Amino acid sequence: MNENVNIKAITRLNAVSSFIKKASDSYHDKDEFIINVNVCIQELRNVTFILQGQKKEIESFSSWYEKCWRPTLKEDKILNWLCESRTKIVHYSDLEFYSYISISVHDTYLSPPIFSEIINPSISNHEI
Secondary structure, three states: OOHHHHHHHHHHHHHHHHHHHHHHHOOOOHHHHHHHHHHHHHHHHHHHHHHHHOHHHOOOHHHHHHHHHHHHHHHOHHHHHHHHHHHHHHHOOOOOOOOOEEEEEOOOOOOOOOEEEEEOOOOOOOOO
């Protein structure tokens, strides 16, 4: 593989890693979290754009990517969500902040829950 393509792709993957950490660190700051997730998703797609844009410099790219990887990637539910989310972020709006915690209380490990609730994760343990 051309060293220049490799460096560009690795630089973008390092950016993805950085934005994943920033998103994790800012989880309880809704606006900051969404910004970091949005940028992370865009950078993930940029890695594939770099590879596709430099395909003439990557030996056997068409047989490796187009014939083997592209069909596999299209079948992956998470990758499809990422692709759809990137389109939404770039062309329409930010992703919505939607997280929840599911809590169940059981009196024995064999019994069904005696209490089950879905709650907002930003509330305190005391409030729960």
